[in-house]
Amino acid sequence: MSNTILVGAQWGDEGKGKIIDVLTDQADIVVRTQGGNNAGHTVHIGGQKYVLHLVPSGILRKKKMCVIGNGVVVDPVNLVEEIEGLRKLGIKSGGNLFLSETAHLVFPYHAELDAQREILKGKNKIGTTKRGIGPAYGDKAARTGLRVIDLVNPERFKQKLEFKIKENNEILKAFGAKPLSFKQVHQAYRAAGDYLKPFVANTVVLLHDAVRRGDNILFEGAQGTFLDIDHGTYPFVTSSNTTAGGACTGSGIPPHRMDRVVGVMKAYTTRVGEGPLPTENSHIADMLHAMGREFGATTGRPRRCGWFDSVATRHACMVNGIDQLAVTNVDGLDTVDTIKVCIAYRVGAKRYDYVPNDIELLARCQPVYAEFPGWLKPTHDVRKWKDLPTKTRNYLKAIAELTGAKLAIASVGPGREQTIFV
Ligand code: GDP
Ligand code: IMO
Numbered sequence: 001m002s003n004t005i006l007v008g009a010q011w012g013d014e015g016k017g018k019i020i021d022v023l024t025d026q027a028d029i030v031v032r033t034q035g036g037n038n039a040g041h042t043v044h045i046g047g048q049k050y051v052l053h054l055v056p057s058g059i060l061r062k063k064k065m066c067v068i069g070n071g072v073v074v075d076p077v078n079l080v081e082e083i084e085g086l087r088k089l090g091i092k093s094g095g096n097l098f099l100s101e102t103a104h105l106v107f108p109y110h111a112e113l114d115a116q117r118e119i120l121k122g123k124n125k126i127g128t129t130k131r132g133i134g135p136a137y138g139d140k141a142a143r144t145g146l147r148v149i150d151l152v153n154p155e156r157f158k159q160k161l162e163f164k165i166k167e168n169n170e171i172l173k174a175f176g177a178k179p180l181s182f183k184q185v186h187q188a189y190r191a192a193g194d195y196l197k198p199f200v201a202n203t204v205v206l207l208h209d210a211v212r213r214g215d216n217i218l219f220e221g222a223q224g225t226f227l228d229i230d231h232g233t234y235p236f237v238t239s240s241n242t243t244a245g246g247a248c249t250g251s252g253i254p255p256h257r258m259d260r261v262v263g264v265m266k267a268y269t270t271r272v273g274e275g276p277l278p279t280e281n282s283h284i285a286d287m288l289h290a291m292g293r294e295f296g297a298t299t300g301r302p303r304r305c306g307w308f309d310s311v312a313t314r315h316a317c318m319v320n321g322i323d324q325l326a327v328t329n330v331d332g333l334d335t336v337d338t339i340k341v342c343i344a345y346r347v348g349a350k351r352y353d354y355v356p357n358d359i360e361l362l363a364r365c366q367p368v369y370a371e372f373p374g375w376l377k378p379t380h381d382v383r384k385w386k387d388l389p390t391k392t393r394n395y396l397k398a399i400a401e402l403t404g405a406k407l408a409i410a411s412v413g414p415g416r417e418q419t420i421f422v
């Protein structure tokens with residue numbers, strides 16, 4: 001029996017979807033525990049590309065159970081669209097997908113407030129996905145949110161939604177934004193509620209039954225360590241705990257039932273949205289964008305890119321308790337002559353071996369680099385560790401050692417089969 005938490009060790013988009021798909025082979029259940037449809041997890045199987053937002057990536061394999069846990073914030077209209085989109089691609093969700101009764105709901109006023117707050121912030125904006133994630137978690141913390149259990153109770157839902165629309169329309173008017181029509185929102189959400197009713201379950205009880213059976217559970221993290229509401233580069237973060245602990249609170253499975261933590265990281269660094277990125281480098285960004293890579297899976301925005309930052313991944317290893325590493329996008333560096341890795345930060349004469357909490361200080365951090373010779377060979381077709389160029393192996397071993405965890409997987413392409421077990 002093995003319960004595995006998979007987390008992003010950088011700023012999101014590390015290739016978690018691909019690694020989840022690979023590890024689902026060994027799992028019985030895949031659980032999303034935090035975030036919402038701000039996530040975009042890409043999986044390539046046999047020439048077909050799938051982008052998952054709320055549905056766990058495990059849905060792509062037959063006979064696996066998928067759970068959207070209590071810690072996730074769910075836009076039900078969007079979830080129905082996603083399920084239907086998957087159905088059109090031949091992926092069925094029915095009897096294999098469960099939605100927690102206590103997951104909070106995302107409404108159009110959350111998305112509108114998200115957008116309005118960003119406009120008001122101007123140049124200090126976070127660069128959110130505008131999916132309403134922050135305001136939805138805000139309502140949850142303020143104890144004024146609506147949950148899935150309310151959505152499937154028509155009378156209660158109507159009453160609560162009426163109040164929420166009234167309240168939020170006052171706020172939207174103050175922003176100079178258009179108020180929402182209760183009727184329209186109610187109609188769309190009730191229709192989604194009826195559609196989703198068969199999926200709704202007490203997922204805590206369901207998961208504990210699975211634990212008792214000895215099922216293997218895989219917890220699919222969304223976003224990444226430095227987008228964590230507590231441990232990230234606040235305020236340039238998302239509104240949930242993206243680190244390993246979020247898998248427990250977001251599912252109801254306690255810490256001592258967890259067996260290992262897998263950290264996914266790219267062989268370089270990317271970030272989408274605002275906030276400090278110490279190793280940002282326009283040459284790498286231009287190179288990757290010219291290859292058609294590193295555009296956001298949810299918003300299509302070009303991702304900011306930079307060298308691998310081992311100060312950051314070491315920190316991620318610490319807060320998540322990462323046991324094993326999966327390094328993705330190794331092939332992204334195939335054409336690079338000299339590869340740099342950040343091993344410390346420097347501000348004036350002071351050297352930092354950890355990520356400073358002061359965001360202004362972090363923004364001033366200059367990377368101290370170690371250099372590695374590039375392998376200058378394509379790696380896409382390599383399937384065995386011993387067949388990777390020696391310089392690639394040395395680079396991967398070095399970044400794993402600097403991070404402080406065991407290298408378990410190297411990924412050399414987006415496809416399921418482009419995976420090397422170390
Ligand atoms: P996630 O949010 O962590 O699941 O990552 P995204 O799907 O948003 O972004 C990762 C991108 O990298 C996607 O386009 C994946 O298809 C792609 N990808 C993942 N692993 C590899 C790899 O090893 N090589 C290449 N070339 N692409 C990869
Ligand atoms: P996956 O799961 C990368 C970023 C946004 C923004 C910040 C806050 O695909 O790795 P939000 O809409 O959550 O309030 O935005 O977080 N962000 C992500 N960046 N990958 C994601 O998810 C992200 N989800 C949110 O760009 O900087």
Ligand code: MG
Nearest residue numbers: 013040041297
């Ligand atoms: Mg993504």
